[in-house]
Amino acid sequence: MTSYTLDVYMPVIILMALAVGLVVVAVFVAQVLRPFKPSALKEQAYECGEDPVGTAWSNFNVRFYVVSLVFIVFDVEGALMFPVAAIFRKFVAIGEGAVLVGSLLVFISVLVFGIIYCWSKGDLDWVRSFQLSEDQVNQLKGIEEKA
Amino acid sequence: MSPSINDYLNQFEAHRKAIGFISEVLGFDASGLVTFLVFAVASFLVVNVMALVGGLGTYAERKISADIQLRQGPNRVGPYGLLQFLADGVKMLMKEDIFPAQADRTLFNLAPLLALIGVFATLAVLPFSSGFTLTNLNIGVFYLIGVSSLVGVAVFLGGYSANSKWSMLGGMRGASQIISYEVPVTITILSIVLISGGMSFGSFVETQGGFPHQWYILHNPFTFIAFFVFFIGMLAETNRAPFDLPEAESELVSGYHTEYTGMRFGLFALAEYIEVFVLCGVAAAAFLGGYKVPFDLGNGVVFVEKLGLPAIIGKNIGQLLQMGSFLTKTLFLYYVVIWVRWTFPRIRVDQVMTICWKYLTPIALFNLVGITLWVFAFDGQSIWEVLSHLGGGAHGGGH
Numbered sequence: 001m002t003s004y005t006l007d008v009y010m011p012v013i014i015l016m017a018l019a020v021g022l023v024v025v026a027v028f029v030a031q032v033l034r035p036f037k038p039s040a041l042k043e044q045a046y047e048c049g050e051d052p053v054g055t056a057w058s059n060f061n062v063r064f065y066v067v068s069l070v071f072i073v074f075d076v077e078g079a080l081m082f083p084v085a086a087i088f089r090k091f092v093a094i095g096e097g098a099v100l101v102g103s104l105l106v107f108i109s110v111l112v113f114g115i116i117y118c119w120s121k122g123d124l125d126w127v128r129s130f131q132l133s134e135d136q137v138n139q140l141k142g143i144e145e146k147a
Numbered sequence: 148m149s150p151s152i153n154d155y156l157n158q159f160e161a162h163r164k165a166i167g168f169i170s171e172v173l174g175f176d177a178s179g180l181v182t183f184l185v186f187a188v189a190s191f192l193v194v195n196v197m198a199l200v201g202g203l204g205t206y207a208e209r210k211i212s213a214d215i216q217l218r219q220g221p222n223r224v225g226p227y228g229l230l231q232f233l234a235d236g237v238k239m240l241m242k243e244d245i246f247p248a249q250a251d252r253t254l255f256n257l258a259p260l261l262a263l264i265g266v267f268a269t270l271a272v273l274p275f276s277s278g279f280t281l282t283n284l285n286i287g288v289f290y291l292i293g294v295s296s297l298v299g300v301a302v303f304l305g306g307y308s309a310n311s312k313w314s315m316l317g318g319m320r321g322a323s324q325i326i327s328y329e330v331p332v333t334i335t336i337l338s339i340v341l342i343s344g345g346m347s348f349g350s351f352v353e354t355q356g357g358f359p360h361q362w363y364i365l366h367n368p369f370t371f372i373a374f375f376v377f378f379i380g381m382l383a384e385t386n387r388a389p390f391d392l393p394e395a396e397s398e399l400v401s402g403y404h405t406e407y408t409g410m411r412f413g414l415f416a417l418a419e420y421i422e423v424f425v426l427c428g429v430a431a432a433a434f435l436g437g438y439k440v441p442f443d444l445g446n447g448v449v450f451v452e453k454l455g456l457p458a459i460i461g462k463n464i465g466q467l468l469q470m471g472s473f474l475t476k477t478l479f480l481y482y483v484v485i486w487v488r489w490t491f492p493r494i495r496v497d498q499v500m501t502i503c504w505k506y507l508t509p510i511a512l513f514n515l516v517g518i519t520l521w522v523f524a525f526d527g528q529s530i531w532e533v534l535s536h537l538g539g540g541a542h543g544g545g546h
Contacts, residue, residue, distance in 0.1 A: 007151070007153070007182060008150055008151045008282040008283070008284060009282070009284070010182070010183065010186045010282070011151070011186045011189070011190050011271040011281040011282045012268055012271045012282070014186055014187055014190040015190050015193075015194065015267045015268050015270055015271050015281075016264050016267065016268050018190060018191065018194050018267060019260070019263040019264040019266075019267040019268070020260065020264065022194075022263065022414075023259065023260045023263055023414060026240070026410045026413070026414060027244075027410055027411070029240060029410075030239075030240045030241075030242075030244060030409055030410040031244070033240050033241055034240065034241055034242060034243050034244060034409060035243050036243065036244075037243065038245070040248070042245050043245060043246065043247055043248035044247070044248065045247050045248075045249060045309070045310060045311035045312070045406065046311055046313065046400065046405055046406065047311070047312065047313075048400070052249075052311070052312075055249065055310060056309075056310045056311055056312045056314070056315040057307075057310060057315070060315075060319060061319075063323075064319055064322070064323045067323045067326070067327055067500065068322075068323065068326060070504070071326040071327060071329070071330060074330040074333075074508070075326075075329065075330065075333065078330070078333040078334060078337060079289075081337055082289050082337060082340060082346060085337050085338075085340040085341045086340055086344065086345055086346050087344075088341050088344065088519075088522060089341075089342075089343075089344030089522065089527055090344060092522060092523055092526055092527065093526070097522075097523045098523075101519060101520070101523045104519050105516070105519070108512060108515055108516055108519075111512055112512055115504070115508060115509065115512070118504075119504075119505070124500070124501070124504040124505055125497075125501075126496065126497030126500045126501065127497050
């Protein structure tokens with residue numbers, strides 16, 4: 001492979017510009033052709049014919065937050081492993097593969113322990129059961145009786 | 148494989164002469180300008196072909212679903228209803244654009260734009276053939292994974308900005324699903340990087356061969372599993388059934404694009420269909436030998452030497468064969484994606500997360516360990532080469 005210049009990144013910029021151009025042209029052409037008769041009823045949020053109650057921007061299930069935290073760990077680890085993976089074959093070819101196998105296995109074991117930890121914590125279950133154990137129930141009963 | 152389409156053209160005498168001629172006429176060195184023009188024209192071409200693929204994708208989707216459900220499908224506009232997607236496009240242009248009163252207008256406008264930017268930018272590295280790849284970035288697949296996650300941002304923004312409950316639910320589901328399935332997809336791609344020894348699509352495809360036993364899907368038992376992990380992850384990343392929860396019409400009306408009308412909705416749909424094609428292309432390049440043609444017909448040497456054709460024609464016949472090979476594999480996977488959509492029922496949201504985190508991710512990690520050890524133990528040889536060594540060269544497989 002020949003040396004890299006920034007020339008090869010030119011299509012990336014051009015394609016992004018084309019995407020912007022397509023959106024601008026499409027929306028502009030639509031603006032010219034389409035009817036425009038706004039009314040309060042039309043601009044209501046769709047709730048199957050009922051008047052919308054409140055806003056949609058409200059508290060949300062915390063599960064989504066946990067998933068994104070777990071994702072960040074895995075994604076960063078994956079991103080860090082890419083350069084190692086790319087030079088792996090060359091190291092194997094000159095007989096130095098054991099170093100990279102070791103480092104890759106350390107990385108992967110971090111991920112494996114991560115997923116085992118999340119799993120045992122119950123963070124991978126979408127629907128978590130909050131049923132109390134018998135001990136906890138008895139404890140609560142004890143508190144109640146004291147009161 | 149040439150680093151970009153510009154380098155591919157530069158090897159031809161005619162192209163260099165044309166640059167010289169243009170430089171003479173304009174009175175300055177025009178090679179930079181020509182480079183830009185080559186990239187611009189090629190990008191424009193690719194975008195147009197992809198828009199056509201996206202349009203025909205909607206047609207194919209309806210025709211195949213009609214076949215599966217014993218219906219006719221679109222058959223009025225044009226021969227066999229082939230022009231249906233143009234009629235749909237015109238209809239979307241004519242539809243009134245409605246902004247929900249309570250929406251965040253800036254983000255509402257931005258979301259389809261982000262989706263389209265993310266999808267179009269991935270086209271830059273898609274290897275159609277060894278010459279016609281817009282640019283063979285040395286970080287190819289890493290770049291593709293990064294840029295395509297813009298679509299996830301767009302899905303979430305689209306759902307959030309509309310301030311409608313259906314949209315919000317769809318957007319949240321979409322975001323969590325897309326980022327979750329990125330984990331197994333990234334890890335399976337990582338295992339292919341391990342075997343091929345490079346992150347560019349050039350190194351992915353050039354280290355494979357034209358015949359199925361030289362493809363990475365049959366390289367060793369682990370890659371065979373990795374292909375299916377990738378394919379399932381890909382379905383979820385593109386919100387295709389059975390993972391189409393972000394736009395589940397029977398429970399969330401239309402999910403994250405409930406409040407979108409007219410052209411904005413059309414742009415979302417276009418981005419989605421092109422993304423399916425792009426990811427099918429990635430699967431074909433990484434696992435199914437990409438643009439490789441059997442008997443090395445792709446480099447065109449045979450046409451030049453045996454048939455006596457001029458180099459420029461022979462080479463480009465080879466390029467066409469390579470493009471045919473790539474498109475055949477990609478469109479076959481596209482067909483399978485549509486087939487899966489109309490065959491399997493949608494799964495529940497907790498099952499989506501279970502499949503990703505409790506099945507696909509551990510399997511992908513296991514595969515990664517397996518492939519690391521395989522490459523280390525057998526010096527990156529495929530199972531056929533290893534077997535032929537064991538059998539004293541009795542089986543004639545390998546490169």
